[in-house]
Amino acid sequence: MNDGWRVGVLYSRSGVTAAVETSQHNGTMLAIEEINAAGGVLGRPLVPVVKDPASNPRLYGQLAAHLFRDAGVRSIFGCYMSSTRKAVMPELDAHRGLLFYATLYEGFEYHPRIIYTGAAPNQNAMQLARYILENYGHRFLFVGSNYLFPYESNRVMADLVRQVKGRVVEEIYVPLDCRRQDFDRVVREIRKHEPDVIFSTVVGSATAMFYSAYHEAGFDPAKMPIASLTTSEAEIAEMAPGVATGHLTAAPFFEGLDTPAARAFVSTFKARFGPQAAVTACAEAAYFQVMLYAEALRRAGGDDPDLIVSHLLGLEYDAPQGRIRIDPDNHHTELWPRVGRVDASDRFEVVWNPGVRLKPEPYFVEPTLDEWTFARLRMKKQDLRSEP
Ligand code: ACM
Numbered sequence: 001m002n003d004g005w006r007v008g009v010l011y012s013r014s015g016v017t018a019a020v021e022t023s024q025h026n027g028t029m030l031a032i033e034e035i036n037a038a039g040g041v042l043g044r045p046l047v048p049v050v051k052d053p054a055s056n057p058r059l060y061g062q063l064a065a066h067l068f069r070d071a072g073v074r075s076i077f078g079c080y081m082s083s084t085r086k087a088v089m090p091e092l093d094a095h096r097g098l099l100f101y102a103t104l105y106e107g108f109e110y111h112p113r114i115i116y117t118g119a120a121p122n123q124n125a126m127q128l129a130r131y132i133l134e135n136y137g138h139r140f141l142f143v144g145s146n147y148l149f150p151y152e153s154n155r156v157m158a159d160l161v162r163q164v165k166g167r168v169v170e171e172i173y174v175p176l177d178c179r180r181q182d183f184d185r186v187v188r189e190i191r192k193h194e195p196d197v198i199f200s201t202v203v204g205s206a207t208a209m210f211y212s213a214y215h216e217a218g219f220d221p222a223k224m225p226i227a228s229l230t231t232s233e234a235e236i237a238e239m240a241p242g243v244a245t246g247h248l249t250a251a252p253f254f255e256g257l258d259t260p261a262a263r264a265f266v267s268t269f270k271a272r273f274g275p276q277a278a279v280t281a282c283a284e285a286a287y288f289q290v291m292l293y294a295e296a297l298r299r300a301g302g303d304d305p306d307l308i309v310s311h312l313l314g315l316e317y318d319a320p321q322g323r324i325r326i327d328p329d330n331h332h333t334e335l336w337p338r339v340g341r342v343d344a345s346d347r348f349e350v351v352w353n354p355g356v357r358l359k360p361e362p363y364f365v366e367p368t369l370d371e372w373t374f375a376r377l378r379m380k381k382q383d384l385r386s387e388p
Contacts (some may be wrong), residue, residue: 001314002041004047005303007032008067010088011080011286014175015055016204019234020282024102025050026273027283028077031290033272041297046290049073053084055204061087067094077098077241077290080282081203082106082149098305100293102285103252104229107362108154113305113310115292116332117285117324121156122361123337124229129160129248131339131352132227137196138166143186146173150201153229157199166270169193170285180204187278190219200228207235211243221246225341234279236346251281252335253321254348265320265382282320285333288319292326322357332360359388380387 009028011021028047036045047073053059067073068091075098079085082105092099092113099111104118115239122357132140140161144150150173158168174182191197202210207230214226227248233255236244255266255278264285269279296311297303313328323336334357340348 004045004074005297006047006049006062006074008071008073008076008078009048009050010053010060010063010076011054012080015056015205017080019205019278020203020230020232020280023057023085023232023234023278023280023283024078024080024286026269026277027102027315028290030269030272031287031294035290035294039325044302048292051176052327053078054083056348057063057081057083057087060084060241061091064088064091064099065095068097073278074098074229074305075293075308076362077102077293079103081147082152083147086148087116089091096305099306100244100289102289103282106156107364108148108152109362109386110330112331113309115309115326116330116360117289117292117361118333119229119250119335119337120360120362121153122364123252124336125153125156125237125248126160127339127352128227128229128248129157131196131248131250132199133161133164133227135224136223137199138164139169139193141190141193141195141198142171142201143178143198144171144173145178145203147176149203149230152253153201154199167208174202174206174210176204176206178209180207180209181203183210183370187211187213187217189274190201190224191215196224198226200226201230202228203230204235204236207231208238208243208305213241213244215240225251232278232282233348234278234280234282236342237276239346241346242344243348245344246348247342248339248351249348250337250339252337252346253284253319254280254340255279255336256340256347257321257338257350259320259322261318261322288324291319292317292334304335309325313379324357327360330360330362332362334359350357367380 011025051063098113107120299311300307316325322336339352343349
């Protein structure tokens with residue numbers, strides 16, 4: 001057990017969120033393999049202890065407990081749905097464990113032993129809202145999966161919409177393990193309200209069902225797109241060709257991001273996992289957080305979680321999306337916000353790219369679009385880095 005640094009890898013490769021979590025699993029394993037190929041950390045390899053919690057929050061909690069208690073693990077890379085992160089939190093407290101969480105989420109959280117490497121709402125929801133308001137209109141219809149992240153993410157989006165005198169015309173939730181028929185009602189509500197945009201917080205395998213139902217109903221994405229923070233390359237791969245075309249997201253990384261670092265990452269990823277492997281923003285975060293862990297481990301000289309955290313705070317890394325930094329104030333990550341629209345070949349085309357690294361503000365209590373505008377970005381230069 002002492003010949004390597006044992007780390008937990010806790011992503012679902014079965015169940016409703018298997019597609020995107022498989023991309024995170026792949027990103028994690030790629031980083032571990034690269035670190036080990038370069039000699040490991042302090043002469044010892046990273047040893048992944050891999051579990052599949054099957055998209056079931058209860059299993060995340062149980063397997064995290066097992067990893068910390070029985071498997072010699074002190075840090076876990078894992079979780080996608082916020083309900084699964086919440087299920088792991090008591091185990092972090094009980095076992096003094098550390099979690100690296102590589103998923104966009106609703107914000108309003110801090111844990112001394114969680115490092116959050118996905119986007120907080122001020123790094124994706126605000127940008128998406130502004131892009132929609134400027135290009136499509138003010139009448140939003142919300143559709144979400146029935147759990148924590150969609151409720152909270154909708155609350156943030158509703159605040160943004162109401163500030164500009166916009167309206168949320170309807171808010172609908174579908175079960176996580178829903179069937180195609182669950183979207184018949186959603187389609188009826190869309191027809192009835194004719195919103196300018198549909199903000200979707202549907203996650204996992206239901207995503208392809210929803211976009212297919214929208215497509216079959218004959219709606220026009222050029223006039224009324226689906227905008228979603230949880231529709232990535234992994235969910236699009238589960239749709240028929242053309243079904244996702246014209247729809248929107250906001251994320252710090254896309255498979256089609258046209259920079260040397262992004263292109264190199266995508267090509268290494270696909271060489272390792274196959275040309276069909278989805279390289280999502282969540283996969284990119286899953287990759288770079290292992291790199292950050294390895295650097296902190298090297299500096300700390302041991303894998304005690306509190307020591308690792310102390311070396312992570314303020315740490316920077318040249319990630320595929322650009323140079324990122326762990327914010328020492330809140331354990332979230334300074335990231336590069338971008339907006340993407342799916343093009344005719346079902347790939348995200350970057351349609352808005354301010355070229356700035358943005359500080360995470362997970363507790364922005366009264367988010368204002370004005371605060372976020374370029375004027376503010378220019379005023380707060382100290383929070384930003386310019387893209388080279
Ligand atoms: C999520 O549940 N944080 C996507």
